[in-house]
Amino acid sequence: MIDNAQFEVSNPVLWFKAIGTTAPDGPADLDERSATVYESALANPGDRFYLVDGALVHEGRDGQLHVGALTLRGNGADNTREAFLLTRTTDLTLKSILNTPARVPAVPSDRFPASHCGIVRRALSPAFAEMMDATEGFRHDCDEDGGWTVACSDYGLERNLVFSVVDIETQMPLLTINGSGCEATVYVADGEFALSVSEALHNVGIKESEKGPTAVSWTAVQQALSLLFFPKAATPAMAMAV
Secondary structure (H helix, E strand, O other): OOEEEEEEEEOEEEEEEEEEEEEOOOOOOOOOOOOOEEEEEOOOOEEEEEOOOOOOEEOOOOOOOOEEEEEOOOOHHHHHHHHHHHOOOOEEEEEEEEOOOOOOOOOOHHHEEOOOOOEEEEOOOOOHHHHHHOOOOOOHHHHOOOOEEEEEEEEEOOOOEEEEEEOOOOOOEEEEEEEEEEEEEEEOHHHHHHHHHHHHHOOOOOOEEEOEEEOOHHHHHHHHHHHOOOOOOOOOOOOOOO
């Protein structure tokens, strides 16, 4: 596996910049563990990423270097895998192999509480903004109906967007769509309901593949879900002639 390479950013890419570590979670005489704390950031066209033995280094156009990760798993194997996957989507362009910066910057010395969640959200991916804009109508209808709500999240441990329709009473997801690139995998809690979901998606041109339904667009997803959850009222019967 190639774990030393240089890439140039072609389209904005969400990544996670290391900004410090959590305080040790135990007394000094016991095993102490701390975790890296990341801040979400956007790499812009013209920026560069380097893989240095699997470690991810970002170089901005100002020449500053920062260490980080492409997923919140934060290990070298995932950085390498995701970097090369991003070349397939043309978000990154592979410039050279074994062309690395002189050093891997140290993680900043800033300390965060041991209970910190490990991520500070500053930037959102363009894909997340697109999903939110395209599904605004359906999310509004769910809020108005009161039976469901929609939970959305940006790239997490894997580079996925998550769109979940949650039952208000049980707080359990009824329907979850994990989107990555042009692929979207749909999970439905109720097996009988899954058939209706599949049919609704097919009706708007979202066809299933071995990896799951391919999301043509989030606009198509919204159309399918709106027809499924909020079908148009039946045309009222004509009044009888008097």
